[in-house]
Amino acid sequence: xxxxxxxLLASELYINGEWKKSKSEQTIEITSPYLYKGIxxxxxxxxxxxxxxxxxxxxxxxxxxQASLQQRASHLYKWADALLANKDExxxxxxxxxxxxxxxxxxxxxxxxxFIRYVVEEALHMHGxxxxxxxxxxxxxxxxxxxxxxxxxxxxAISPFNYPVNLAAAKLAPALMAGNAVIFKPATQGALSxxxxxxxxxxxxxxxxxxxxxxxxxxxxGDYLVEHKGIDMxxxxxxxxxxLHLAKKxxxxxxxxxxxxxxxxxxxxxxxxxxxxxxxxxxxFSYSGQRCTAIKRVLVHDSVADELVDLLxxxxxxxVVGSPVNGSTVVPLIDEQAADFVQxxxxxxxxxxxxxxxxxxxxxxxxxxxxxxxxxxDMRLAWEEPFGPALPIIRVSSDEQTIALANASEFGxxxxxxxxxxxxxxxxxxxxxxxxxxxxxxxxxxxxxxPFIGVKKSGMGVQGIRKSIESxxxxxxxxxxxxx
Ligand code: NAP
Ligand code: G3P
Numbered sequence: 205x206x207x208x209x210x211x212l213l214a215s216e217l218y219i220n221g222e223w224k225k226s227k228s229e230q231t232i233e234i235t236s237p238y239l240y241k242g243i244x245x246x247x248x249x250x251x252x253x254x255x256x257x258x259x260x261x262x263x264x265x266x267x268x269x270q271a272s273l274q275q276r277a278s279h280l281y282k283w284a285d286a287l288l289a290n291k292d293e294x295x296x297x298x299x300x301x302x303x304x305x306x307x308x309x310x311x312x313x314x315x316x317x318x319f320i321r322y323v324v325e326e327a328l329h330m331h332g333x334x335x336x337x338x339x340x341x342x343x344x345x346x347x348x349x350x351x352x353x354x355x356x357x358x359x360x361a362i363s364p365f366n367y368p369v370n371l372a373a374a375k376l377a378p379a380l381m382a383g384n385a386v387i388f389k390p391a392t393q394g395a396l397s398x399x400x401x402x403x404x405x406x407x408x409x410x411x412x413x414x415x416x417x418x419x420x421x422x423x424x425x426g427d428y429l430v431e432h433k434g435i436d437m438x439x440x441x442x443x444x445x446x447x448l449h450l451a452k453k454x455x456x457x458x459x460x461x462x463x464x465x466x467x468x469x470x471x472x473x474x475x476x477x478x479x480x481x482x483x484x485x486x487x488x489f490s491y492s493g494q495r496c497t498a499i500k501r502v503l504v505h506d507s508v509a510d511e512l513v514d515l516l517x518x519x520x521x522x523x524v525v526g527s528p529v530n531g532s533t534v535v536p537l538i539d540e541q542a543a544d545f546v547q548x549x550x551x552x553x554x555x556x557x558x559x560x561x562x563x564x565x566x567x568x569x570x571x572x573x574x575x576x577x578x579x580x581x582d583m584r585l586a587w588e589e590p591f592g593p594a595l596p597i598i599r600v601s602s603d604e605q606t607i608a609l610a611n612a613s614e615f616g617x618x619x620x621x622x623x624x625x626x627x628x629x630x631x632x633x634x635x636x637x638x639x640x641x642x643x644x645x646x647x648x649x650x651x652x653x654x655p656f657i658g659v660k661k662s663g664m665g666v667q668g669i670r671k672s673i674e675s676x677x678x679x680x681x682x683x684x685x686x687x688x
Contacts, residue, residue, distance in 0.1 A: 212242065212243065212244050212245070213234070213243055213244030213245075213297060213300075213301075213396045213399075214244060214245060215244060215246040215247065215395055215396050215419060216247055216399075217249055217253065217257075217416075217417060217418060218399075218415070218417035219253065219256060219257045219260060219413075219416050219417075219418075220256075220260040220416070221406070221410075221411075221412030221413060222412075225247060226248055226249050226253060227250055227252070227253065228247070228248050228249065228250045228253075230247075230248040231245040231246060231247055231248060232245060232246050232247075232392055232395075232419075232421065233245050234246060234301060234392070234395070234396055236300050236301065236303070237302065237303040237393075237536045237537060237538050237569050238303045238527050238535060238569065239300070240569075243300050243301065243396070244301075244396045246392060246395040246396065246399070246419040246420075247419050247420070248419070248420045248421070248424070248425075249418045249425055251425070251428050253418070254387075254418060254425065254428055254432065255434075257387055257416035258358060258387060258416075258432055258434035259434070260412070260413030260416065261387060261414065261416055261434070262357070262385065262434055263413060264411045264412065264414040265355070265357055265358060265383075265384060265385035265414065267411060268380075268385060268411055268414055269354070269355050269383040271383070273327060273328055273381075274328075276380065276383070277324045277327075277328060277381070279380070279410050280320050280321075280323065280324050280377060280381055280408070281321065281324060282407065282408035282409065283320060283377075283404060283405045283407075283408040283410075284317045284321050285317075286404035286407040287313055287316055287317050287320070287373075287401065287404045288313075288317045289404075290400070290404055291310055291314065291317075292310070294309075294313050294369060294397065294400040294401065294404070295310040297396055297400050298312060298313075298368060298369060298397045299529070300396075301368065301394060301396045302365050302366065302368055302393065302394055303492075303528050303535045303537070303538065303569075304366075304491055304535070305491075305528040305529075305530075305532055305533070305535060306528065306529070307531055308490075308491060308528075309528075312367055312369055312370045313369060313370075315370055315650075315652070316370045316373045316374075318652075319370065319374060319669070320373060320377045322652070322653060322669055323377040323378050323381050323669055323672075323673065324381060326653070326669050326670050326673060327378075327382065327673055330353065330670070332350060332351045332352040333351045334348055334349060334350050335348070335349040335351065336348060337349070345686075345688055346685060346686045346687065346688045347683060347684070347685055347686075348684040348686065349681050349682070349683050349684075350681070350682045350684065351679055351680070351681050352680050352682070353382070353673075353674070353677040353678065353680070354383070355382050355383030355384045355676065355677055356382075356384055356436045356437040356676055356677060356678060357384060357385070357437070358384065358385045358386070358387060358434055358435055358436050358437075359375070359379040359384045359385070359386050359387070359435075359437045359439060359676055360386075360430065360432075360437070360438045360439070361375035361376055361386055361387065361388045361389065361439050362389045362422070362426075362429075362440045362441070362442065362450075363375065363389070363390050363391060363394065363441055363442075364391050364442045364443075364496075365391040365393045365394040365538055366394075366491065366494045366495060366496075366538075368390060368391065368395075368398055368401075369397055369398070369400070369401045371441050372388060372390055372398055372401060373401060374441075374652070374667065374672065375439045375441075375672070376388060376405075378669065378672035378673040378675075378676055379437075379439070379676045380410070382673050382676045383677075384436075384437070384676055385413070385414050385415070385416075386414070386415045386416070387416050387418055387429065388402070388415065388416065388417050388418065389418050389419070389420075389422070389425075389426070390417070390419065391422075391442070392419065392420070392421055392422070393538055398417065398419075399419075402415065402417045422446065426450070427453055430450050430453045430454050431453050431455065433455070436458075437458045437459070437460075437675075437676060438450070438454055438457065438458075438459050438460070439460045439667075439672075439675070439676070440459070440460065440461050440462070441461075441462040441463075441496075442462075442463065443463065444463040444464040444589075444614075444615070444661045444662070447461040447463040448661075451664070458665075458675065458676075458678075459664060459665065460663075460664065460665035460666070460672075460675050461664040461665060462496065462656070462658055462662075462663045463496070463615075463658055463661060463662050464496060464589045464591075464615060464661065465496045465498070465500065465589060465615045465616075465618065465647075465658065465662050466587065466588075466589050466613045466614075466615040466617075467487075467497060467498065467500055467615075467618045467619055467620065467638075467647040468499070468500075468501050468502070468503050468606075468609070468610045468613075468619050468620070469483070469484045469487065469499040469501070469503070469619075469620045469622070469646075469647075470503045470504075470606050470610065470619060470620060470621045470622065470623075470632065471484075471502060471504040471508065472603070472621070472622065472623035472625070472628065473505040473507045473508050474623055474624045474625055474628075475508070475622035475623050475624065476624065476644075477508060477511055477512050477515055478515060479622070479644070480515075480622035480644075481512060481515035481516050481518070481519050482519060483620065483622070483644075483645060483646040484499050484502060484519075484595075484620075484622075484646065485516060485519035485520055485523070485573075486646055487499035487620065487646030487647055487648070488500070488573075488593070488595045489520070489523055489533060489534055489573045489593050489595070490533060491533070491535065492533075492535050492536075492537055492571070492592060492593045493591065493592050493593045493594070494537065494538065494591055494592065495648075496617060496649075496658075496662075497617060497618050497647045497648050497649050498647070499595070499620060499647055500589060500595070501579075501586065501595070501596050501598060502516075502595065502596065502597045502598065503598050503600050503609055503610060504597060504599060504600065505600060505601070505606075506599050509577075509597065509599045512597075513561055513575070513597060516561070516575055516595075516597075517561050517562050517575060520562050520563070520573045520575060521562070523573055525570070525572055526570070534571075534593050535570070536568065537569045537570075537571060537591075537592050538569075539569065540568070540569060542591065542592060543566065543568070543569045543570075543571055543592070545590070545591075545592070546571055546590045546591070546592030546594050547566060547571065548584075549585040549588060549590050550563075550564055550571075550574055550576065550585070550594050552583060552585065553576050553583040553584070553586075553596065554576070556583045557578065557580065558577065558578055558580075558583060558596070559576065559577040560575075560576060561575040561576065561577050561597075562574065562575050563593070563594075571592055571593050571594070572593070573593040573595075574593060574594045574595065575595050575597065576594065576595070576596050577597045578597070578599065579596035579597055579598050580598075581598075581609075583596070586598060587613060587614070589615070603628065603631075603632055606632070607632060607635045607636065610636050610637075610638075611636065613660075614660055614661040615658075615660060615661050616637045616638045616639060616658065616659035616660035616661070616662045617640075617647070617662035618638050618639060618640045618642060618648075619636045619638045619640075619642070619647065620641070620642040620643075620644075620645060620646055620647050621633060621636075621641060621643050621644070622644055623643075623644070629643045630643075637659060637660060638659065638662075639656070639657030639658050639659055639662065639663070640654075640655075640656070640657060652668065652669055653669045653670065654668050655668040655671050656668045656671075
């Protein structure tokens with residue numbers, strides 16, 4: 205647990221298998237979102253050091269690509285074991301740095317251990333295919349194609365603050381198991397946790413230079429990384445604005461973007477309202493709603509709206525609000541700017557006539573879970589991603605109106621449909637423009653072997669263990685011309 209005499213956490217660059225301070229001699233102070241004081245510093249890398257890291261990665265990758273799958277597997281298993289052995293320490297840093305409750309932080313580390321191990325197992329059973337030439341008209345039996353998957357080279361992995369270990373490893377593990385090298389750029393507010401993850405990786409004795417930790421503000425070093433000619437693939441998770449900017453900067457290389465969301469919780473008139481309320485509140489307010497897959501709007505049929513609102517309020521009243529040290533579900537947001545943004549959305553809705561059912565209370569970065577009823581389309585909260593504990597209720601009168609409102613969003617990550625009519629559920633799901641639709645469950649990424657997709661402004665490409673491995677490889681065909 206955190207002692208009162210907090211020892212400052214120091215993070216260094218990890219380049220070519222060595223920890224080092226940046227030659228920039230500049231550091232970025234990390235402030236805890238709930239202690240409101242500095243807890244550590246991360247290095248601000250220079251462009252020259254980025255060049256060096258990428259050069260080391262290119263050299264290491266050539267040899268790593270020749271390593272057997274079993275050799276690669278042995279290193280990833282050691283990494284997973286080291287994460288597990290240091291779970292409590294890593295979880296404490298996650299809590300300090302991003303304000304996640306200790307239990308949620310420990311779960312994040314455990315989930316990451318499971319994720320890495322599953323990546324290995326999946327990769328060990330991903331075989332290519334062979335094709336006969338004579339299956340095509342005029343083709344010859346003497347031609348046989350062997351189709352394999354080969355690594356892309358150097359993967360730039362850029363991760364967000366809210367899962368500083370899990371969403372980073374979700375990129376590094378498939379990249380490495382597929383035979384790539386990695387340049388890892390964590391969110392600055394998350395870089396201390398990312399450093400702890402790399403410390404565990406270091407214990408797995410990967411070849412020097414294969415994995416490099418580069419830290420620094422994305423606004424300062426991000427473009428240089430993204431445009432670097434030594435990068436062969438970019439896997440990005442973060443906000444839509446950042447993703448759009450990055451996509452315009454990147455060259456003609458494979459790109460996977462997992463971005464923002466405005467996932468609707470759709471409640472039909474025939475839904476099990478008690479269960480829907482439980483799922484919606486869990487989906488909307490876990491980790492203060494700082495999840496891309498959080499339920500961020502409720503589209504409820506008029507005829508059951510009053511009853512649902514009462515049930516939602518009862519669920520909210522049971523939420524533990526406060527410090528992550530106390531295991532709270534609703535914790536202080538990542539920083540003051542984030543809290544100001546969410547409060548701005550709440551104020552705008554109230555100014556335009558929304559009704560506060562509960563919440564609209566703030567203590568610095570801590571916003572109490574806020575439920576706003578009678579939210580209309582002219583209110584920003586109807587459309588913008590709060591990434592915080594503010595949930596709008598939008599009343600609808602038909603499935604058609606529900607689908608139209610759901611699809612009018614610029615986002616398309618996930619959606620939840622609560623109904624007892626499975627035919628209606630599929631009929632609506634088939635028309636929702638989203639990567640995934642949950643029927644009678646909250647929106648969420650897991651389990652992690654499921655494909656995880658964002659469409660429209662929620663992303664491009666697919667994650668999920670097998671899909672991530674595929675996205676970090678390409679097919680290569682070897683044609684045998686036999687003399688038969
Ligand atoms: P963010 O501000 O977009 O930052 C994401 C990452 O991009 C950070 O590492 C950031 O570094 C880096 N970055 C910033 N500017 C960059 C640039 N010009 N070039 C390259 N990289 C750059 O997002 P966040 O605040 O960390 O996370 C919250 C957002 O991410 C929300 O919108 C949420 O919905 C989304 N998200 C999506 C998913 C998903 O799976 N779809 C998962 C989690 C979060 P710095 O920290 O140094 O700025
Ligand atoms: O925002 C992180 C995104 O990956 C959500 O993960 O498992 O909380 O739905 P999860």
